[in-house]
Amino acid sequence: MELTMLPITSLFAAAFAVALVALSFPISMRRLKVGDMVGDSTDEDLRRRIRAQGNFIEYVPFGVLLLGLVEAQNGTTTIVLTIGSLLAFGRVLHAIGMFSSSGPLRGFGMIFTYLALFCAAGWLTANVWTS
Template sequence: MLPVTGTFLPAFAAYYVLLNIRVSVHRVATNTMIGTDTSKKSSSDSKPKTSSSAEQELIVNARVHANFIENVPLALLVASVVELNGGNGKVIGTALASLLFFRIAHAEFGLRAERAMGWGRPLGYFGTLAWVFGMSTYAAWLVKGYWSW
Protein backbone atom coordinates (compact mmCIF):
# COMPACT_ATOMS: atom_id res chain seq x y z
CA MET A 1 0.00 0.00 0.00
CA LEU A 2 2.97 2.36 0.44
CA PRO A 3 5.45 1.43 -2.29
CA VAL A 4 7.16 4.82 -2.57
CA THR A 5 7.55 5.43 1.16
CA GLY A 6 8.51 1.79 1.60
CA THR A 7 11.23 2.14 -1.01
CA PHE A 8 12.85 4.97 0.94
CA LEU A 9 12.60 3.36 4.38
CA PRO A 10 15.81 1.31 4.04
CA ALA A 11 17.82 4.45 3.25
CA PHE A 12 16.43 6.30 6.27
CA ALA A 13 16.90 3.20 8.43
CA ALA A 14 20.50 2.73 7.27
CA TYR A 15 21.34 6.34 8.10
CA TYR A 16 19.61 5.98 11.48
CA VAL A 17 21.72 2.89 12.20
CA LEU A 18 24.91 4.77 11.29
CA LEU A 19 23.99 7.65 13.61
CA ASN A 20 23.11 5.23 16.39
CA ILE A 21 26.38 3.31 16.03
CA ARG A 22 28.41 6.54 16.18
CA VAL A 23 26.85 7.38 19.53
CA SER A 24 27.36 3.85 20.87
CA VAL A 25 31.00 3.72 19.78
CA HIS A 26 31.73 7.03 21.50
CA ARG A 27 29.88 5.98 24.63
CA VAL A 28 31.97 2.83 24.90
CA ALA A 29 35.22 4.63 24.02
CA THR A 30 34.64 7.26 26.70
CA ASN A 31 32.95 4.94 29.20
CA THR A 32 30.00 7.33 29.26
CA MET A 33 26.88 5.21 29.21
CA ILE A 34 24.41 7.96 30.13
CA GLY A 35 24.58 11.64 29.26
CA THR A 36 27.52 13.34 27.59
CA ASP A 37 29.79 14.35 30.49
CA THR A 38 32.94 12.36 29.80
CA SER A 39 35.09 14.16 32.39
CA LYS A 40 33.93 12.19 35.43
CA LYS A 41 36.72 10.40 37.21
CA SER A 42 36.53 6.69 37.78
CA SER A 43 36.88 5.45 41.35
CA SER A 44 40.18 3.72 40.60
CA ASP A 45 41.80 6.52 38.62
CA SER A 46 42.48 10.11 39.62
CA LYS A 47 42.74 11.31 36.01
CA PRO A 48 39.74 12.27 33.88
CA LYS A 49 38.66 9.53 31.50
CA THR A 50 38.67 11.60 28.33
CA SER A 51 39.51 14.93 26.78
CA SER A 52 37.10 17.73 26.04
CA SER A 53 37.35 16.91 22.30
CA ALA A 54 36.05 13.40 22.99
CA GLU A 55 33.22 14.90 25.02
CA GLN A 56 32.44 17.35 22.24
CA GLU A 57 32.37 14.51 19.71
CA LEU A 58 29.98 12.53 21.91
CA ILE A 59 27.74 15.58 22.32
CA VAL A 60 27.65 16.20 18.58
CA ASN A 61 26.96 12.55 17.74
CA ALA A 62 24.22 12.36 20.37
CA ARG A 63 22.57 15.54 19.07
CA VAL A 64 22.80 14.44 15.45
CA HIS A 65 21.11 11.16 16.37
CA ALA A 66 18.47 12.86 18.52
CA ASN A 67 17.76 15.46 15.86
CA PHE A 68 17.15 12.72 13.31
CA ILE A 69 14.72 11.05 15.72
CA GLU A 70 12.99 14.39 16.40
CA ASN A 71 12.28 15.04 12.72
CA VAL A 72 12.20 11.94 10.55
CA PRO A 73 9.34 9.92 12.11
CA LEU A 74 6.83 12.74 11.62
CA ALA A 75 8.09 13.33 8.09
CA LEU A 76 7.70 9.65 7.20
CA LEU A 77 4.21 9.67 8.69
CA VAL A 78 3.32 12.68 6.55
CA ALA A 79 4.71 10.95 3.44
CA SER A 80 2.67 7.86 4.28
CA VAL A 81 -0.53 9.90 4.66
CA VAL A 82 0.13 11.59 1.31
CA GLU A 83 0.72 8.24 -0.37
CA LEU A 84 -2.32 6.58 1.22
CA ASN A 85 -4.50 9.45 0.00
CA GLY A 86 -3.39 9.14 -3.61
CA GLY A 87 -0.47 11.54 -3.78
CA ASN A 88 1.61 11.50 -6.94
CA GLY A 89 4.35 8.87 -6.64
CA LYS A 90 6.95 11.01 -8.40
CA VAL A 91 6.22 13.93 -6.07
CA ILE A 92 6.50 11.67 -3.03
CA GLY A 93 9.70 10.04 -4.29
CA THR A 94 11.31 13.38 -5.07
CA ALA A 95 10.18 14.74 -1.71
CA LEU A 96 11.59 11.78 0.22
CA ALA A 97 14.90 11.99 -1.66
CA SER A 98 15.10 15.68 -0.78
CA LEU A 99 14.24 14.98 2.86
CA LEU A 100 17.05 12.42 3.05
CA PHE A 101 19.40 14.99 1.51
CA PHE A 102 18.28 17.65 4.03
CA ARG A 103 18.84 15.32 6.99
CA ILE A 104 22.28 14.20 5.77
CA ALA A 105 23.30 17.79 4.96
CA HIS A 106 22.14 18.93 8.41
CA ALA A 107 24.14 16.24 10.17
CA GLU A 108 27.25 15.67 8.07
CA PHE A 109 27.81 19.18 6.71
CA GLY A 110 26.19 21.12 9.52
CA LEU A 111 26.39 19.73 13.04
CA ARG A 112 29.51 17.66 12.35
CA ALA A 113 31.29 20.61 10.73
CA GLU A 114 33.64 22.93 12.61
CA ARG A 115 31.84 24.47 15.59
CA ALA A 116 28.67 22.70 14.40
CA MET A 117 27.97 25.54 11.98
CA GLY A 118 28.55 24.17 8.50
CA TRP A 119 26.49 25.12 5.45
CA GLY A 120 24.35 22.01 5.89
CA ARG A 121 22.89 23.12 9.19
CA PRO A 122 20.65 25.96 7.98
CA LEU A 123 19.93 24.14 4.72
CA GLY A 124 18.91 20.97 6.55
CA TYR A 125 16.98 22.80 9.23
CA PHE A 126 14.95 25.09 6.98
CA GLY A 127 14.67 22.44 4.27
CA THR A 128 13.17 19.95 6.74
CA LEU A 129 10.73 22.52 8.13
CA ALA A 130 9.63 23.50 4.63
CA TRP A 131 9.36 19.83 3.69
CA VAL A 132 7.08 18.97 6.62
CA PHE A 133 4.92 22.04 6.06
CA GLY A 134 4.73 21.56 2.30
CA MET A 135 4.00 17.85 2.39
CA SER A 136 1.43 18.20 5.17
CA THR A 137 -0.27 20.91 3.12
CA TYR A 138 -0.26 18.55 0.14
CA ALA A 139 -1.78 15.86 2.37
CA ALA A 140 -4.57 18.23 3.41
CA TRP A 141 -5.17 19.27 -0.19
CA LEU A 142 -5.53 15.63 -1.23
CA VAL A 143 -8.43 15.15 1.20
CA LYS A 144 -10.13 18.52 0.70
CA GLY A 145 -13.17 16.86 -0.89
CA TYR A 146 -13.81 14.85 2.26
CA TRP A 147 -14.90 17.99 4.11
CA SER A 148 -17.23 19.18 1.31
CA TRP A 149 -16.17 22.82 1.65
Protein backbone atom coordinates in the same frame (compact mmCIF):
# COMPACT_ATOMS: atom_id res chain seq x y z
CA MET B 1 -10.53 -4.14 3.47
CA GLU B 2 -7.70 -3.73 0.99
CA LEU B 3 -4.15 -3.35 2.24
CA THR B 4 -2.48 -0.31 0.72
CA MET B 5 1.07 -0.93 -0.36
CA LEU B 6 3.36 2.07 -0.01
CA PRO B 7 6.43 1.14 -2.04
CA ILE B 8 8.08 4.57 -2.16
CA THR B 9 7.49 5.29 1.52
CA SER B 10 8.74 1.79 2.34
CA LEU B 11 12.02 2.40 0.52
CA PHE B 12 12.50 5.76 2.24
CA ALA B 13 11.68 4.20 5.62
CA ALA B 14 14.25 1.46 4.98
CA ALA B 15 16.89 4.05 4.02
CA PHE B 16 16.07 6.11 7.12
CA ALA B 17 16.44 2.99 9.29
CA VAL B 18 19.93 2.45 7.89
CA ALA B 19 20.69 6.15 8.43
CA LEU B 20 19.58 5.88 12.06
CA VAL B 21 21.99 3.02 12.63
CA ALA B 22 24.70 5.05 10.89
CA LEU B 23 24.03 7.93 13.30
CA SER B 24 23.78 5.65 16.34
CA PHE B 25 26.92 3.58 15.85
CA PRO B 26 29.35 6.52 16.27
CA ILE B 27 27.63 7.33 19.58
CA SER B 28 28.29 3.83 20.86
CA MET B 29 31.89 3.95 19.70
CA ARG B 30 32.49 7.34 21.32
CA ARG B 31 30.83 6.22 24.57
CA LEU B 32 33.24 3.28 24.72
CA LYS B 33 36.21 5.52 24.00
CA VAL B 34 35.39 8.15 26.66
CA GLY B 35 33.91 5.67 29.15
CA ASP B 36 30.68 7.62 29.54
CA MET B 37 27.92 5.09 28.97
CA VAL B 38 24.86 7.07 30.15
CA GLY B 39 23.60 10.59 29.57
CA ASP B 40 24.75 13.36 27.32
CA SER B 41 28.28 13.59 28.76
CA THR B 42 30.65 16.50 28.99
CA ASP B 43 32.54 15.25 25.93
CA GLU B 44 31.70 17.73 23.16
CA ASP B 45 32.14 15.19 20.35
CA LEU B 46 29.78 12.75 22.05
CA ARG B 47 27.23 15.51 22.67
CA ARG B 48 27.33 16.51 19.00
CA ARG B 49 26.78 12.90 17.91
CA ILE B 50 23.90 12.50 20.36
CA ARG B 51 22.22 15.69 19.07
CA ALA B 52 22.68 14.66 15.42
CA GLN B 53 20.90 11.40 16.18
CA GLY B 54 18.31 13.08 18.40
CA ASN B 55 17.42 15.65 15.79
CA PHE B 56 17.03 12.86 13.23
CA ILE B 57 14.69 11.00 15.57
CA GLU B 58 12.70 14.18 16.24
CA TYR B 59 11.87 14.81 12.57
CA VAL B 60 12.10 11.63 10.51
CA PRO B 61 9.28 9.53 12.05
CA PHE B 62 6.68 12.26 11.51
CA GLY B 63 8.09 12.97 8.05
CA VAL B 64 7.74 9.29 7.10
CA LEU B 65 4.19 9.27 8.48
CA LEU B 66 3.29 12.28 6.34
CA LEU B 67 5.00 10.72 3.33
CA GLY B 68 3.01 7.52 3.80
CA LEU B 69 -0.25 9.47 4.07
CA VAL B 70 0.51 11.32 0.83
CA GLU B 71 1.30 8.06 -0.94
CA ALA B 72 -1.75 6.31 0.54
CA GLN B 73 -3.99 9.14 -0.66
CA ASN B 74 -2.75 8.66 -4.22
CA GLY B 75 -0.14 11.38 -4.33
CA THR B 76 1.71 11.23 -7.61
CA THR B 77 5.01 9.43 -7.74
CA THR B 78 6.64 12.79 -8.37
CA ILE B 79 5.21 14.44 -5.24
CA VAL B 80 6.00 11.43 -3.04
CA LEU B 81 9.57 11.24 -4.35
CA THR B 82 9.99 15.01 -4.00
CA ILE B 83 8.83 15.06 -0.37
CA GLY B 84 10.91 12.00 0.52
CA SER B 85 13.97 13.39 -1.23
CA LEU B 86 13.64 16.78 0.47
CA LEU B 87 13.44 15.04 3.84
CA ALA B 88 16.39 12.75 3.08
CA PHE B 89 18.53 15.57 1.69
CA GLY B 90 17.72 17.74 4.67
CA ARG B 91 18.66 15.03 7.11
CA VAL B 92 21.95 14.31 5.32
CA LEU B 93 22.91 17.99 5.27
CA HIS B 94 21.99 18.39 8.92
CA ALA B 95 24.02 15.35 9.99
CA ILE B 96 27.06 16.48 8.00
CA GLY B 97 26.69 19.92 9.54
CA MET B 98 26.53 18.47 13.03
CA PHE B 99 29.60 16.28 12.56
CA SER B 100 31.64 19.04 10.90
CA SER B 101 30.41 21.90 13.09
CA SER B 102 29.06 23.70 10.02
CA GLY B 103 26.22 26.02 10.96
CA PRO B 104 25.27 26.72 7.33
CA LEU B 105 24.95 23.00 6.48
CA ARG B 106 22.87 22.41 9.60
CA GLY B 107 20.70 25.38 8.69
CA PHE B 108 20.15 24.25 5.11
CA GLY B 109 19.43 20.76 6.42
CA MET B 110 16.68 22.13 8.61
CA ILE B 111 15.29 24.26 5.76
CA PHE B 112 14.98 21.18 3.53
CA THR B 113 13.45 19.21 6.40
CA TYR B 114 10.89 21.96 7.07
CA LEU B 115 10.17 22.21 3.36
CA ALA B 116 9.43 18.47 3.19
CA LEU B 117 7.04 18.72 6.15
CA PHE B 118 5.31 21.82 4.76
CA CYS B 119 4.94 20.26 1.29
CA ALA B 120 3.41 17.10 2.74
CA ALA B 121 1.11 19.08 5.04
CA GLY B 122 0.06 21.36 2.20
CA TRP B 123 -0.60 18.49 -0.17
CA LEU B 124 -2.59 16.56 2.43
CA THR B 125 -4.65 19.62 3.35
CA ALA B 126 -5.39 20.42 -0.29
CA ASN B 127 -6.26 16.78 -1.03
CA VAL B 128 -8.67 16.51 1.88
CA TRP B 129 -10.15 19.93 1.23
CA THR B 130 -10.92 19.12 -2.43
CA SER B 131 -12.19 15.59 -1.83
